[in-house]
Amino acid sequence: MTRPSAPAGHGYGQDPEPLDIRTAPAPRYGAAALADLLPSVAAGLGVPGVPDTALALEPADRVCVFLVDGMGWELLRAHPDEAPFLTSLLAGSLGGTGQPLTAGFPSTTATSLASVGTGLPPGAHGLAGYTVAVPGEGRLMNQLRWQPYTDPYAWQPYPTVFQLADAAGVATCQVSAPAFEHTPLTKIALSGGTFFGRLSGEERMDLAAERLGADDRALVYTYYSELDGMGHRYGVDSDAWRGQLMRVDRFAERLAEQLPPRSALYVTADHGMIDIAPEDRIDFDDDWELGAGVALLGGEARARHVYAVPGAAADVHAVWSEVLGDRMWVATRQQAVDAGWFGPRVDERVLGRIGDVVAVAHDEVAVIASRSEPGESAMVGLHGSLAPVEQLVPLLEVRT
DSSP states (O other), rough: OOOOOOOOOOOOTTTOOOOGGGGSSSOOOOOOOOBGGHHHHHHTTTTOOOOOOOOOOOOSEEEEEEEEETTOHHHHHHOOOTTHHHHHTTTTTTTTEEEEEOOOOOOSSSHHHHHHHHOOHHHEEEEEESEEETTTTTEEEETTBBBBBOOHHHHHOSHHHHHHHHHHHHEEEEEEEEGTTOOHHHIIIISSSSSOSSSHHHHHHHHHHHHTSSSSSSSEEEEEEEEHHHHHHOTTTTHHHHHHHHHHHHHHHHHHHOSSSSSSEEEEEEEOOOOOOGGGGGEGOOOOHTTTTTEEEEEEETEEEEETTOOOHHHHHHHHHHHHHHTTTEHHHHHHHTTTTTTTTOOHHHHHSOEEEEEOOOOOOOOOOOTSSSSTOOOOOOOOSSSHHHHHHEEEEEEE
């Protein structure tokens, strides 16, 4: 088949040098990663038993975390006109500071929300991708939709930071869309205290502020997903996406204006996003080379878990490295683990969920699967990789 063109110096047929996986920017787990946010907040609230983190946040009696799905650091910085309030926080106004965190790997919603809620890297909580293999069962599990169903507490056995905070006497709640209340992902990543379902963004902001002021010590989490949806459907270069960012900016300002005394508001995200053109998409379902020896294709277009048939892992790694190695970091499972992509440790129960080969986009490239993943393959905006546009997320602060 005809392959997409690559940047100068990385063209097919020119025997380009493969990318060295040691050059991949590993997430800053334990120092400035998304998983470090809630442990640092909880430590400031006096909650015992939270994971250690070097992310030093000034303690506050009342803390609200507002997570915007898909609002990457680089995207936010590129749109000051659409987000004037959030842009002002980048410069550290309103008594706070603005800095980037690394989302963790892969930079995708299920993984990041589990990292936020548990305070643990993916190698520990185990949600190591959008879709991953269920070890020993020869099937993939979608960890966002939780299909096919798997016992959530066996899949992710660690307590959430919300549960630890609630047990320590901190008034704890989540304010989100009603549809998320009973999902397995919420149970193992975002449960603890009380869940309040509200349909509109305005309702969520108002209730979050109300709950924050209802107790002397409080931890409130609220979430908005529609920015991510517009990015997937129309791309981050679309009017629809920019319109949603304007709404997010108004929501954040609305919440900040209602903060009670002795409060801190943290605005963050789970990942960024990048638009990938049709000519930069390689279709796994039509590529016999990439499919040779592959039993299951997991992950997503910018961060693939590739599971080989027994005995074929080395050959699959060699072929993927030859075909894609100048545009993607292509690692064996052990190389990805040793590089720290999933954290400083990977629990034994999690190892088999990681692909025999892990292929992570470096350039503007995506490995889609048009027949087996038609919905995902049609998305304009994508994410998942270690590239800064997807990996970096904002940590913006407002204090009263």
